[in-house]
Amino acid sequence: MKAKVLIVLTLTLVVIGAMAWKLSANKKVIDARREPDAKESFAIPVRVTKAKKINLEDHLQFTGEFEAKETVTLISESTGIVKQLKIKEGDRIKKGANALKIDDSSLQSQLHSVEISLQKAVKDLERYQKVQAAGAVSRSQIEDIELGISKLEAQKAGIKQQISFSVVSSPINGVVNDVFVEKGEFVMAGTKVAEVIDTKKLQLILKVSEKDLLHLKEGMKVKITTDVYPLEEYEGTLVNISHKADPSKKFKVKVMVNNNENKSLRAGMFAKAYFHTTNVNQQVLSIPRKALTGSLKEPKVFVVKKKKVTLIPITIGSSKNNQLTVLSGLKSGDQVVVSGQLNLKEGSEIKIVKN
Numbered sequence: 228m229k230a231k232v233l234i235v236l237t238l239t240l241v242v243i244g245a246m247a248w249k250l251s252a253n254k255k256v257i258d259a260r261r262e263p264d265a266k267e268s269f270a271i272p273v274r275v276t277k278a279k280k281i282n283l284e285d286h287l288q289f290t291g292e293f294e295a296k297e298t299v300t301l302i303s304e305s306t307g308i309v310k311q312l313k314i315k316e317g318d319r320i321k322k323g324a325n326a327l328k329i330d331d332s333s334l335q336s337q338l339h340s341v342e343i344s345l346q347k348a349v350k351d352l353e354r355y356q357k358v359q360a361a362g363a364v365s366r367s368q369i370e371d372i373e374l375g376i377s378k379l380e381a382q383k384a385g386i387k388q389q390i391s392f393s394v395v396s397s398p399i400n401g402v403v404n405d406v407f408v409e410k411g412e413f414v415m416a417g418t419k420v421a422e423v424i425d426t427k428k429l430q431l432i433l434k435v436s437e438k439d440l441l442h443l444k445e446g447m448k449v450k451i452t453t454d455v456y457p458l459e460e461y462e463g464t465l466v467n468i469s470h471k472a473d474p475s476k477k478f479k480v481k482v483m484v485n486n487n488e489n490k491s492l493r494a495g496m497f498a499k500a501y502f503h504t505t506n507v508n509q510q511v512l513s514i515p516r517k518a519l520t521g522s523l524k525e526p527k528v529f530v531v532k533k534k535k536v537t538l539i540p541i542t543i544g545s546s547k548n549n550q551l552t553v554l555s556g557l558k559s560g561d562q563v564v565v566s567g568q569l570n571l572k573e574g575s576e577i578k579i580v581k582n
Contacts (some may be wrong), residue, residue: 270578273567275531276518278557280510281550287442287502288547289480291433295424295494296483299399303418304392305329312410314421318403326403326421329393329414338386345379348372392416401425429484429492431463433500434477438544442504443468449482450501456490463500512553516546518563528557529564529571531579536564538573 311328314320352372355364405422408414431451435443445468451461463484472478482500486492520527526543529536541556557563564571571577 270576272580273564273577275562278561281513289433291431293429296428297425301421306416314403320397331393341383348376431482433480453498516549518565531562
């Protein structure tokens with residue numbers, strides 16, 4: 228009886244051991260199957276695109292502001308009351324035309340007095356010269372009269388010049404942009420009285436980076452468009468490129484534009500300028516702007532290599548239509564991350580998600 232019990236216990240232990248071994252083996256298999264999934268669960272989902280070469284567009288586009296070709300401030304050279312004001316804002320004025328006149332009545336009186344004195348002195352000189360031969364007058368007396376005549380003539384010329392200063396005229400053809408005084412107002416010499424601008428031609432002022440500046444040269448023809456007259460095209464000529472950059476590292480470029488009398492442009496309006504370049508067939512490496520990590524000063528991108536990413540610094544050129552030109556750091560075909568960069572760091576494992 229004891230032998231039978233022992234046999235039953237032994238068989239039971241064997242069965243339990245076999246079951247335990249089987250369960251342990253099954254767990255290892257299950258764990259082994261789960262392990263790839265566990266590793267995959269740490270992969271960060273991202274979207275990527277390839278750096279590729281594209282044709283460089285045959286034009287450069289810039290936005291600028293119109294300025295008058297010439298702006299002149301009219302200044303009073305005389306002190307007095309504004310007697311005549313012949314202009315108002317918006318008037319067209321010709322070169323040499325009078326804009327206003329300062330009261331010169333006091334100067335006219337002085338001039339009249341000097342002219343009378345001068346006439347008397349001239350007659351005295353004629354009389355003295357007639358009797359000089361008889362010895363009635365000395366040579367020194369005649370010289371005194373001649374000297375007095377010279378002084379009166381100088382005084383007359385000075386008064387006439389002051390009278391001419393009482394008239395303010397325009398030195399250019401243009402449009403009266405602003406008037407700073409009113410009729411009857413007392414003004415001092417040096418007072419600004421009006422502003423005249425030449426609008427027959429306008430200057431379009433552009434700010435251009437040093438990279439784009441390499442494609443421009445004086446004398447180039449420029450196509451101009453505006454939002455004010457969207458269907459109208461104007462032609463301009465590049466007339467000047469500054470030799471020094473401003474604090475933002477941009478260079479001032481001036482384009483002279485002939486104005487259209489029917490659809491007249493005005494100083495202060497904005498416009499787009501299109502420069503045709505000679506790089507029509509040139510290819511450049513390009514990536515989407517959204518691939519950029521960091522600032523434009525220190526641009527970097529995440530590049531995919533064997534299911535991991537590497538953060539690579541790049542050098543960029545021009546930026547247009549949300550595309551960046553890459554000068555160095557990448558080659559054609561490199562996969563760059565365009566979505567999901569916030570969760571990435573150097574060496575992160577990634578899982579590419581299709582768009």
